[in-house]
Each structure stands twice: as C-alpha cells, then as structure tokens.
Amino acid sequence: MQYYLEFDAFDNPMQLSKVGNWVITFLSSAEEKTAVELAITYVLPRQVSTELQARRVLIQQTEIRNHWLVQGIECFDSQTNQEVYLAPDDEMAQRTLHQILEEFGRYDVDVQLKNM
8 A cells, every 4th residue: 555645735845845843855856857756854853662763754746746655754763773764554654644744734734644
C-alpha cells in the first residue's frame, strides 16, 4: 500500500519553506518539472519512541495534482547510534505522519494522509 500527502491547492509544498518546526527543502533540482522530491525536516529532535527520533520525511510529486507520495521517514536510533529508514506503513512512521498533519493544521496548512 502506498501513502500520499494530499495538500490543499493553496498549500503547494514546493512553495512552502517552513511550517512550524518543519522545514521543507528540495532534494531534486527546483527547476525539474517531473519527479520533484522534497524533504520535510524537523528542526528539533522529535521522539517517535524511546529510542527513535524522526529526522525527515521524504516525499515525491506524483501525476495526481497536490498528491505527494510518501517515500519513507529517516530516523535516528539512539540505541544503535545509526540512521534508520521507516517505510510509510510502519506504525512509528504513521505516528510521525499524523504528528505532521496536526502541526501543519495549527498553521492553517491543509494536508491529509491518503492511502491507495
């Protein structure tokens, strides 16, 4: 199953730079018109569990307008002192995605999590 962030037409993530404590940056060239990739990075450490800290969410533009494919979530595991990559359907990844939705909502950025 694939997960998507569906942004409101007025809240294009390519035009947002910061929402609350989340910073949105281009991973691909900003001039690239297809397969644009963005990273939604948390500027402060955010605990997902006792040992995991969510660092950034990787998303990719799709052919469906305002739908961004969630590629995965990069976390730091303090027990192993390594980066961990969570698939979007992982329970901890889902918690992180819902936290993003809540925080974005506080700043009037309308985004919904969809699965297809």
